[in-house]
Amino acid sequence: xxxxxxxxxxxxxxxxxxxxxxxxxxxxxxxxxxxxxxxxxxxxxxxxxxxxxxxxxxxxxxxxxxxxxxxxxxxxxxxxxxxxxxxxxxxxxxxxxxxxxxxxxxxxxxxxxxxxxxxxxxxxxx
Numbered sequence: 001x002x003x004x005x006x007x008x009x010x011x012x013x014x015x016x017x018x019x020x021x022x023x024x025x026x027x028x029x030x031x032x033x034x035x036x037x038x039x040x041x042x043x044x045x046x047x048x049x050x051x052x053x054x055x056x057x058x059x060x061x062x063x064x065x066x067x068x069x070x071x072x073x074x075x076x077x078x079x080x081x082x083x084x085x086x087x088x089x090x091x092x093x094x095x096x097x098x099x100x101x102x103x104x105x106x107x108x109x110x111x112x113x114x115x116x117x118x119x120x121x122x123x124x125x126x
Contacts, residue, residue, distance in 0.1 A: 016053025021094045024048050030083040064114040090117045
């Protein structure tokens with residue numbers, strides 16, 4: 001047996017983004033992952049004014065983001081999109097953190113009020 005140093009920090013702890021309303025830009029591909037029970041989820045790497053963070057979207061929570069970044073619905077709540085073609089797209093959203101309903105020791109990062117950025121929403125430089 002050999003001595004090991006093992007970092008067991010979760011790869012996606014979903015606590016990367018600070019609370020508040022801010023502008024985000026998608027960086028790189030949106031990664032599709034599968035949970036232990038077979039459900040799928042997506043990880044987006046996002047740039048914001050003071051850094052870079054990640055946000056996990058369950059499939060049922062992805063619709064508002066896809067609408068905000070301009071992905072058309074092929075049917076109600078169904079989207080035909082490519083995870084590798086979203087880099088550079090921007091949107092505004094509110095981040096909050098709250099304890100998990102089943103296990104209050106776990107804090108979940110939430111994204112709400114996801115909105116498309118229109119030209120009039122983009123702040124002008126000073």
